Amino acid sequence: MMPAIFKTFRFRLFLSYLALSAAVLGAAFFLVYQRIDRAELSTLKLKLSDEAALVSAQLSSADLASAGINQLAHSLGEKVASRLTIINADGLVLADSELDAAGVKAMENHRERPEVAGALGGAASYDLRRSATLGKAMLYAAYPVSFSGRPSAVVRLAIPAAQLDTMNSLLRKALAAALALALLLSFFVSLAVSAGFSKPFDKIVYGSKKFASGDFSYRIQKDFHGEMGKLAETLNSMAASVEGNLLRVEIQAQQLSAAFANMAEGVMVTGLDARIKALNPAMERLFSVKAAGSISKPLLEVIPNAGLSGICARAISGGKPVAEEMELSVPVRGIFSVNASPMFTGGEVSGCLMVVHDITEVRRLEGKRRDFVANVSHELKTPLTAIRGYVETLLEGAIDDKAHAVEFLNVIHTQSRRLDNIVSDLLKLSSLESYAVEVHKSEVGLKDLADSLISGLASVFKAKKAAVVNKIPPGLTVKADPEKLGQVFVNLLDNAVKFSAENAKVEVSAAELPDSVKITVSDSGIGIPQEHLPRVFERFYRADKARSREMGGTGLGLSIVKHVIDLHGGAVGVESAEGRGSSFWFTLPK
Ligand code: ADP
DSSP: OOOOOSSSHHHHHHHHHHHHHHHHHHHHHHHHHHHHHHHHHHHHHHHHHHHHHHHHHTTTTTTTTTTTTHHHHHHHHHHTSSSSEETTTSSSSSEETOOOHHHHHHHHOTSHHHHHEEEEETOOOOOEEOOOOTTTTEEEEEEEETTTTTEEEEEEEEHHHHHHHHHHHHHHHHHHHHHHHHHHHHHHHHHHHHHHHHHHHHHHHHHHHHHHTOOTTOOOOOOOOOOHHHHHHHHHHHHHHHHHHHHHEEEEEEEEHHEEEEEOOEEEEEEEBBBBEOOHHHHHHHHHHOOOHHTTTBBBHSSOOHHHHOOOOOHHHHHHHEEEEEEEEEESSSEEEEEEEEEEEEEEEEEEEEEEOOOOOHHHHHHHHHHHHHHHHHHHHHHHHHHHHHHHHTTTGGGGGGHHHHHHHHHHHHHHHHHHHHHHHHHHHHHHHHOOOOOOOOEEEEEHHHHHHHTTHHHHHTTTTTTTOOOTTTOOOEEEEEHHHHHHHHHHHHHHHHTTTTTTTEEEEEEEEEEEEEEEEOOOOOOOGGGGGGTTTTOOOOOOHHHHTTTTSOOOOHHHHHHHHTTTTTEEEEEEETTTTTEEEEEEOO
């Protein structure tokens, strides 16, 4: 395995620089070496041939055939510090500065030696080769000795090639040292250059890694120029725009999830496989499920209702929204408005978005309103029909029958009073139910209020010979709207007498509870059967229909009581035993 450093951009750059400079330096030094080498050789050749020329000039006057020639060759050879050989035109060696006469004689014919052949041709000639006589590499230079214009002999000088080699090796050493120095220099230069180049690169790589890991707030330190500087600038501005976009997306996601979490409607997302992907807290509340345990489970398993699953399946298969009102009994009871819309990803349906709205209460209220209208119409119709019937009878002639006419007029009077009662109770109720209802609270002395109302109803009590006792402790006060509270007392006292036989006993009392005052109106009347008790405070509800009508009741008195007490933040209730009497109570907060 290659160590990591060798793979770095910096190392590669350094290596390339080094290799390049080594190659260039090597080539340059090789060329220089060759040049110098060649120059050395030619200088040496020139020197040898100059010396040979000098020697040949001296010899041109000497007698080459004389016995002393070898002696001359010795002394001349010493002077030029080279081996000196004199060869005649036939190639016969006449003298040699390094051999005695016998040795000279033993030498073979030199005519074929390239330098000798060249010189005999009339020009200075050279050769570099191994000497047959001395057995080592020699550089030869031969020069013709002219005798009356014709080459009559050849002077040959020879030096050992070793001399050249020593010079070459010296040169090589010097060059090698220079090359080494140059390489060392280029090593450091490469190091510096690669460091200079790789520093911005390293910074960019580091920044890119930061961006890749999601840290878009990082900025590449830009203390360099050129392409690298531009690259860093581009990366920085890209990071800035990604950061901005991320922030926007994050805010949008937060807004969406806040809306999702706080919507009153239940929202659920399912995939194509009908498995739940998300559901909001409202959905959890509606169907008593937990999002944590429902995600990735089939919808039908989490909310076992085929209707709900079916509506999603239809939205997905139809590719368009489906809206339906569903009355469910499993897993919960209620009426729901369900909207299922297909969700699209890249133009393809990818799931279903279901919005569920619990409209049970809305529908219940609508039902109540319908019932109310029907009840009102019915309540009004009865007296109106009676009135119309009697009026028609009178018109048809009964008016002349004095005795009956008075009777009929009395009925008409009673029925019209009943109509009046119903209409005024309805008006009271509707004003209590209206949003603009005003409650003018003040400190109300309960005992005094009850006393004044009891005396106001004296004629009613007298007619029934009823005995009313006010047991409210004096000085007990509450914060309430006196007029509305008076209406409560009147309705309860009126009922107490209305639903009692003659000589009824009615008692008004009050007790202080920890944070409220409880007021009770009890009677010894006919009482209310148990099954009616929960409903007596409803509008038009009558436990004893016949008696209520007979007594001119509207069935609205107790609902007015309940409304007023509701407005005061209190509670109402009743305890009753059939045939023994009833106790209606209400509380008012202190
Ligand atoms: P109504 O106009 O008929 O009195 P209410 O709303 O005042 O209407 O009372 C509703 C019904 O409750 C009455 O019809 C009656 O059947 C029953 N009720 C109310 N007060 C008493 C009571 N003190 N004793 C027995 N029944 C009562």
